[in-house]
Every structure is written in C-alpha cells, then in structure tokens.
Amino acid sequence: MLITHDLTYRYPGAATTFRFPDLSVDRAGTLLLLGPSGAGKSTWLHLLAGVLSPLAGRMELDGVDYAALSGAKLDRFRGRNIGLVFQRPYFVDALTVEENLAIARRMASLPPDPELLRTTLHQLGIDDHADRLPGQLSVGEQQRATIARALVNRPKLILADEPTSALDRRNASRVSALLRERAAELGAALIVVTHDERLRDDFRQVVELTSLATPN
Numbered sequence: 477m478l479i480t481h482d483l484t485y486r487y488p489g490a491a492t493t494f495r496f497p498d499l500s501v502d503r504a505g506t507l508l509l510l511g512p513s514g515a516g517k518s519t520w521l522h523l524l525a526g527v528l529s530p531l532a533g534r535m536e537l538d539g540v541d542y543a544a545l546s547g548a549k550l551d552r553f554r555g556r557n558i559g560l561v562f563q564r565p566y567f568v569d570a571l572t573v574e575e576n577l578a579i580a581r582r583m584a585s586l587p588p589d590p591e592l593l594r595t596t597l598h599q600l601g602i603d604d605h606a607d608r609l610p611g612q613l614s615v616g617e618q619q620r621a622t623i624a625r626a627l628v629n630r631p632k633l634i635l636a637d638e639p640t641s642a643l644d645r646r647n648a649s650r651v652s653a654l655l656r657e658r659a660a661e662l663g664a665a666l667i668v669v670t671h672d673e674r675l676r677d678d679f680r681q682v683v684e685l686t687s688l689a690t691p692n
C-alpha cells in the first residue's frame with residue numbers, strides 16, 4: 477500500500493511550492509491523477525518514484541518509509557518495487573527490446589529470467605518484436621515495450637506519466653487496459669498522471685487537479 481502525508485516540493489530557486497493532496501492507494505488499487513499541463517503532475521510522480529526528494533512530508537510503500545533510504549539503497553528499492561512508464565520511452569537504442577528488459581532486472585540485482593521476459597512481451601502483444609531494436613517499433617509498440625519493461629521486476633507500484641497522450645483512441649484504450657490488467661495480475665497499485673480525459677472512466681479513484689503550486 478502507498479501512503480503519502482503532507483508532501484510538498486519546491487524546485488531550487490522557485491517562487492512557488494507544490495502542495496500535494498494526501499494519497500492512500502491499496503495493493504491492486506488504481507488511481508488517476510487528472511490535471512492540466514503545468515499543474516505539477518510529473519513532479520508528483522517523480523516524488524512518488526523517489527527520483528525527487530520532498531521538501532517536507534512522508535511517503536511509505538508497503539511500510540517502507542522513503543526517508544529511510546538514499547543513494548544506492550533508494551535506487552535498489554525503486555528498481556525492485558516501482559515500475560516506471562514515461563510518456564516517451566527511454567531505451568538503450570543499440571540493444572534489442574528483450575535486452576532492454578533484461579537490463580531492468582540486472583539493474584535491480586534480480587536474477588535473469590528469460591521466460592518471464594518472453595511471457596511479458598507476449599502479454600503485451602509484442603513478442604514478435606523481442607529481437608528488434610526499439611527504434612524499429614511503432615510509437616504504440618514502443619509504449620507497450622515500455623510497459624513490459626516496467627513489469628519485469630514484478631513491482632508493487634506502477635507509476636505512469638501520460639502513457640496514452642501520444643496515442644490514437646484505439647491504442648490509448650489498449651494501453652490503459654493493459655496497464656490495469658497487468659497491475660491487477662501482479663497485485664500492484666497503479667497510478668497514472670495525465671491530462672488525457674479519455675482515461676477518466678477506467679480508474680477506481682480519480683483525483684482532479686488544478687494547479688498544485690502556491691506562492692512560498
């Protein structure tokens with residue numbers, strides 16, 4: 477379960493501070509954070525991912541307090557427990573799709589599991605592309621490969637930043653369904669931040685945001 481309490485963040489030198497509503501997301505819960513561009517959604521997701529550290533407040537995932545972790549421990553915690561899906565895929569271009577997935581496991585110090593990689597790619601309908609380079613996939617296929625990579629460590633929490641904004645209606649609906657199905661299968665909590673209104677009805681919890689920034 478993910479819990480946050482009184483989270484705030486300020487970019488260095490900024491005149492405003494972001495204040496985030498408290499969250500409580502159960503194991504296998506789904507949450508959509510819906511808001512306009514610039515509201516602070518990506519900032520929020522980076523905090524939840526432990527990529528940014530809050531100015532104040534607490535975050536806990538399955539009883540582990542983020543504040544107790546730093547450096548390599550935090551990287552390892554993230555690699556093992558949090559699956560990240562960004563709007564644009566970040567792959568190692570010179571490696572195949574399957575090799576990119578294998579790296580995600582290695583970076584989290586998890587043992588190789590070729591069977592799991594193949595199964596995951598199959599579930600996402602891109603097993604035919606396992607041996608291709610990421611640049612040889614369509615945008616929709618790359619997005620599914622990104623989701624596959626977020627799943628191969630069997631995370632407790634999946635965080636997705638605008639996973640559907642660049643996709644047409646059919647692919648957006650497919651990606652939304654895949655994220656929810658795979659999260660449910662893993663028993664992982666799923667949080668999606670987006671301005672894509674098309675996702676509104678797909679999620680159990682929806683939090684609508686206006687700007688989260690307030691003057692210091």
Ligand SMILES: Nc1ncnc2c1ncn2[C@@H]1O[C@H](COP(=O)(O)OP(=O)(O)OP(=O)(O)O)[C@@H](O)[C@H]1O
Pocket residue numbers: 487488490511512513514515516517518519520671
């Ligand atoms: N590194 C940074 N330094 C200073 N300000 C930043 C930085 N990153 C983002 N911001 C500012 O914080 C605000 C929120 O940005 P954020 O990316 O979190 O919004 P968002 O809701 O995800 O928007 P979008 O949907 O356009 O990505 C914006 O005004 C942005 O300019």
